[in-house]
Amino acid sequence: MNKSEILLICTSPRRKGTSAMLLERVRAAIGGKMIFLPQSGSLNELVSEMQQAETIIISGPCYINTYPAKLIELLETASFTGGFSGQKIYGIINGGMPYIHTHKHGLTCLELFADKNNLSWQGGFILGVGAMLDGKPLEKHMSRRKVVPAFDQFVRYITSGKQSPDSLYIDVQSPPGKLMTYLFSKLLSSMVVKRIKKYGYDPEAPNWYLSNR
Numbered sequence: 001m002n003k004s005e006i007l008l009i010c011t012s013p014r015r016k017g018t019s020a021m022l023l024e025r026v027r028a029a030i031g032g033k034m035i036f037l038p039q040s041g042s043l044n045e046l047v048s049e050m051q052q053a054e055t056i057i058i059s060g061p062c063y064i065n066t067y068p069a070k071l072i073e074l075l076e077t078a079s080f081t082g083g084f085s086g087q088k089i090y091g092i093i094n095g096g097m098p099y100i101h102t103h104k105h106g107l108t109c110l111e112l113f114a115d116k117n118n119l120s121w122q123g124g125f126i127l128g129v130g131a132m133l134d135g136k137p138l139e140k141h142m143s144r145r146k147v148v149p150a151f152d153q154f155v156r157y158i159t160s161g162k163q164s165p166d167s168l169y170i171d172v173q174s175p176p177g178k179l180m181t182y183l184f185s186k187l188l189s190s191m192v193v194k195r196i197k198k199y200g201y202d203p204e205a206p207n208w209y210l211s212n213r
């Protein structure tokens with residue numbers, strides 16, 4: 001694979017976050033040009049770079065159950081422009097939640113984009129609990145023993161130009177059980193309540209949006 005034909009696009013505004021760390025891990029294996037979408041210039045220029053690439057790898061955080069809006073804008077611009085010719089496209093999405101299904105829409109979105117615009121969808125990798133890494137190496141992930149070999153296998157699929165199966169990331173990340181989910185929700189709720197109080201609001205107050213209709 002010619003390194004100059006690989007385009008890596010990071011869609012997180014955090015240049016040292018988990019999305020960038022995962023993309024750097026891919027780049028360490030196959031090289032390529034890295035672009036930080038939130039800090040990049042014209043979307044039309046980026047679309048032209050995508051058209052010239054042979055393989056495109058997109059990595060980003062999960063924002064409200066899918067990739068950040070700026071990526072959706074890029075995909076829409078690329079779709080209007082057209083001119084793709086079978087470019088291979090892989091996706092990586094990481095989120096704070098310890099689930100696969102809450103982040104899955106990001107990859108589905110890329111797959112639909114590829115199918116409609118003459119690119120070749122090659123699969124992706126979903127990483128739960130990515131927020132706890134906060135850009136630290138994958139070896140610090142709570143499921144590192146299973147997740148690290150799986151992600152490295154994903155990188156090998158990219159390097160050899162093959163399709164990566166969803167089972168690769170699904171099989172290594174089991175969702176927490178009912179008790180853990182309950183405790184986790186209690187913890188998150190108490191953190192939210194604390195913060196609401198910290199800024200001088202009443203957490204028991206009626207919902208502003210509902211009461212002002």
Ligand SMILES: Cc1cc2nc3c(=O)[nH]c(=O)nc-3n(C[C@H](O)[C@H](O)[C@H](O)COP(=O)(O)O)c2cc1C
Pocket residue numbers: 012013014016017018019020060061062063064065066094095096097098102130131132134135
């Ligand atoms: C505006 C916003 C929305 C988010 N929405 C979700 C979400 O829906 N699900 C989730 O699991 N994590 C969500 N997160 C957490 C990020 O996905 C998580 O912190 C991720 O690791 C950030 O990646 P980065 O370090 O590459 O920026 C959200 C974060 C922000 C700032």
